[in-house]
Amino acid sequence: AVRTIAVINQKGGVGKTTTVANLGVALSDAGRDVCLVDLDSQSHLTLHLGVEVADGEPTIYDVLIGECGVSAAAEMLKPNLCLLPSTSDMSSVEIELSRREGWELSLRRGLEAGRDLPHEFVLIDCPPALGLLTINALAAADEVLIPLQPHFLAMQGLARLLDTIQQVRDHLNPRLRLGGVVLCMYESVTKLGRDIVDEVRDFLAAARGTATPWSDARLFETVIRRNIRLAECPSHGKTIFEYDPRSRGAEDYTALRDEFLSLYPAG
Amino acid sequence: AVRTIAVINQKGGVGKTTTVANLGVALSDAGRDVCLVDLDSQSHLTLHLGVEVADGEPTIYDVLIGECGVSAAAEMLKPNLCLLPSTSDMSSVEIELSRREGWELSLRRGLEAGRDLPHEFVLIDCPPALGLLTINALAAADEVLIPLQPHFLAMQGLARLLDTIQQVRDHLNPRLRLGGVVLCMYESVTKLGRDIVDEVRDFLAAARGTATPWSDARLFETVIRRNIRLAECPSHGKTIFEYDPRSRGAEDYTALRDEFLSLYPAG
Numbered sequence: 155a156v157r158t159i160a161v162i163n164q165k166g167g168v169g170k171t172t173t174v175a176n177l178g179v180a181l182s183d184a185g186r187d188v189c190l191v192d193l194d195s196q197s198h199l200t201l202h203l204g205v206e207v208a209d210g211e212p213t214i215y216d217v218l219i220g221e222c223g224v225s226a227a228a229e230m231l232k233p234n235l236c237l238l239p240s241t242s243d244m245s246s247v248e249i250e251l252s253r254r255e256g257w258e259l260s261l262r263r264g265l266e267a268g269r270d271l272p273h274e275f276v277l278i279d280c281p282p283a284l285g286l287l288t289i290n291a292l293a294a295a296d297e298v299l300i301p302l303q304p305h306f307l308a309m310q311g312l313a314r315l316l317d318t319i320q321q322v323r324d325h326l327n328p329r330l331r332l333g334g335v336v337l338c339m340y341e342s343v344t345k346l347g348r349d350i351v352d353e354v355r356d357f358l359a360a361a362r363g364t365a366t367p368w369s370d371a372r373l374f375e376t377v378i379r380r381n382i383r384l385a386e387c388p389s390h391g392k393t394i395f396e397y398d399p400r401s402r403g404a405e406d407y408t409a410l411r412d413e414f415l416s417l418y419p420a421g
Numbered sequence: 422a423v424r425t426i427a428v429i430n431q432k433g434g435v436g437k438t439t440t441v442a443n444l445g446v447a448l449s450d451a452g453r454d455v456c457l458v459d460l461d462s463q464s465h466l467t468l469h470l471g472v473e474v475a476d477g478e479p480t481i482y483d484v485l486i487g488e489c490g491v492s493a494a495a496e497m498l499k500p501n502l503c504l505l506p507s508t509s510d511m512s513s514v515e516i517e518l519s520r521r522e523g524w525e526l527s528l529r530r531g532l533e534a535g536r537d538l539p540h541e542f543v544l545i546d547c548p549p550a551l552g553l554l555t556i557n558a559l560a561a562a563d564e565v566l567i568p569l570q571p572h573f574l575a576m577q578g579l580a581r582l583l584d585t586i587q588q589v590r591d592h593l594n595p596r597l598r599l600g601g602v603v604l605c606m607y608e609s610v611t612k613l614g615r616d617i618v619d620e621v622r623d624f625l626a627a628a629r630g631t632a633t634p635w636s637d638a639r640l641f642e643t644v645i646r647r648n649i650r651l652a653e654c655p656s657h658g659k660t661i662f663e664y665d666p667r668s669r670g671a672e673d674y675t676a677l678r679d680e681f682l683s684l685y686p687a688g
């Protein structure tokens with residue numbers, strides 16, 4: 155069965171793209187079939203992976219407006235890793251889609267029609283907003299992964315994001331659940347970081363067994379530490395594993411991959 | 422004369438809100454009349470300044486849809502400092518405005534009608550996107566200030582942002598210009614940081630005397646260094662000056678204020 159995971163946080167700059175790129179490639183390095191989706195008009199995931207889309211080639215934009223299927227738009231990065239890339243065409247897609255009946259299901263229709271791609275995990279990188287594209291990702295996903303920077307402003311939006319997940323589950327996608335929260339850019343020396351960890355852990359523990367979409371969500375034990383090598387590797391079009399495999403960033407994303415896979419036994 | 426400055430960068434998490442809050446208050450501490458505008462539906466500027474909007478009170482949302490004037494929505498923080506706050510009402514404003522004729526000029530109309538507020542500087546905090554709200558800010562502004570994190574992904578969007586500034590100048594706001602770029606979250610030990618500084622400086626130097634909106638833009642000499650105290654102060658509803666006046670964050674934003682004022686002789 156395919157597991158579709160939307161990586162979302164409307165707060166900007168918290169590690170969404172970095173997590174989709176590095177976790178995605180780490181999963182494929184572990185032999186799993188992975189498809190990455192760049193749903194941001196800034197195309198940062200596409201840039202991070204060093205993919206250049208030739209003029210006229212189909213992208214995620216064409217999948218959303220129903221012009222082509224997933225396999226036509228997919229760029230194969232490795233035999234078991236593909237990317238649905240984004241280009242600046244995407245900057246007008248929200249206005250275009252909003253005029254269509256059933257716009258919320260554009261991505262889900264595209265991904266479901268693309269079952270011919272052999273993949274076990276689909277990871278979707280979302281823009282920093284709770285707009286139309288993010289709603290499309292929530293409607294298409296089985297679960298949500300929330301990268302969280304342990305800062306006050308980043309924590310503020312959490313309640314609204316959970317509320318949006320609840321709304322989408324009630325009206326568009328009954329199977330949607332929060333899989334987990336992963337701390338990114340973590341600096342253990344700060345009291346702010348430690349306080350926020352406690353706050354999130356207590357919140358998720360208190361929700362256990364309730365009827366919410368986050369009743370079985372986890373705060374990943376793995377924490378992604380702040381590490382400048384993670385900010386350097388995109389400029390080389392590489393993941394942290396290719397750029398600096400001995401860095402803390404590579405260690406942390408490998409650990410996150412292992413903890414993530416422990417939740418999904420193979421096959 | 423009033424100077425309206427839009428603080429914009431569609432890349433998320435680069436220091437837009439932190440700059441509007443701390444530079445804005447620093448300008449008012451220097452005796453200038455300042456009005457801050459929270460144009461982000463996440464209301465981070467409003468949160469950062471510890472402002473709570475009572476139910477039913479007018480906000481920037483009401484100014485945009487023409488329901489009230491600027492002075493009715495303004496929260497006076499000090500005699501020479503006010504805020505046009507945002508609430509979650511703003512999350513639907515883009516869809517609502519997009520259905521109106523002349524939606525791009527909603528903010529400009531609101532600010533122009535509010536000339537009764539005694540202010541010399543208006544600073545607008547924008548969301549991380551080049552959508553309808555950001556276009557409104559560009560149409561209303563005299564100039565743009567770009568906070569830039571010296572990271573590869575943050576640099577990528579610069580060309581598209583400059584292109585958008587050019588478009589707005591050509592079609593909506595002939596006086597619009599780029600005032601400057603300020604480096605935020607700077608870590609001097611990284612080669613990435615130094616390389617990006619050179620790249621931006623060279624780009625702006627090469628543009629001198631051309632017919633672009635950035636022909637006289639500057640890269641501020643003042644650099645805002647990464648400093649965890651800047652991430653802590655919002656949780657107390659305070660600026661860095663109230664929270665930790667001896668921190669590097671307070672030093673850097675004071676220096677930025679002084680450099681900024683040197684460009685605008687008083688009166």
Ligand SMILES: Nc1ncnc2c1ncn2[C@@H]1O[C@H](COP(=O)(O)OP(=O)(O)OP(=O)(O)O)[C@@H](O)[C@H]1O
Pocket residue numbers: 165166167168169170171172173194198280281282338339340378379380381382383384385386388431432433434549572573574575
């Ligand atoms: N653990 C880390 N340590 C240091 N830098 C990091 C780390 N993770 C990401 N970065 C860098 O921080 C910046 C923000 O990360 P990223 O772009 O992945 O966040 P995002 O949530 O996708 O941002 P946006 O909201 O703009 O889409 C990038 O420049 C990235 O290279």
Ligand SMILES: Nc1ncnc2c1ncn2[C@@H]1O[C@H](COP(=O)(O)OP(=O)(O)OP(=O)(O)O)[C@@H](O)[C@H]1O
Pocket residue numbers: 164165166167282305306307308432433434435436437438439440461465547548549605606607645646647648649650651652653655
């Ligand atoms: N110089 C700095 N050093 C350390 N942390 C900082 C600095 N400037 C801002 N921060 C913190 O980094 C995070 C991002 O900053 P901020 O929210 O101001 O960026 P933004 O561009 O407004 O983000 P968004 O795109 O989500 O609106 C915040 O948690 C903020 O407290």
Ligand SMILES: [Mg+2]
Pocket residue numbers: 170171172194198279280281
């Ligand atoms: Mg991103």
Ligand SMILES: [Mg+2]
Pocket residue numbers: 437438439461465546547548
């Ligand atoms: Mg902000």
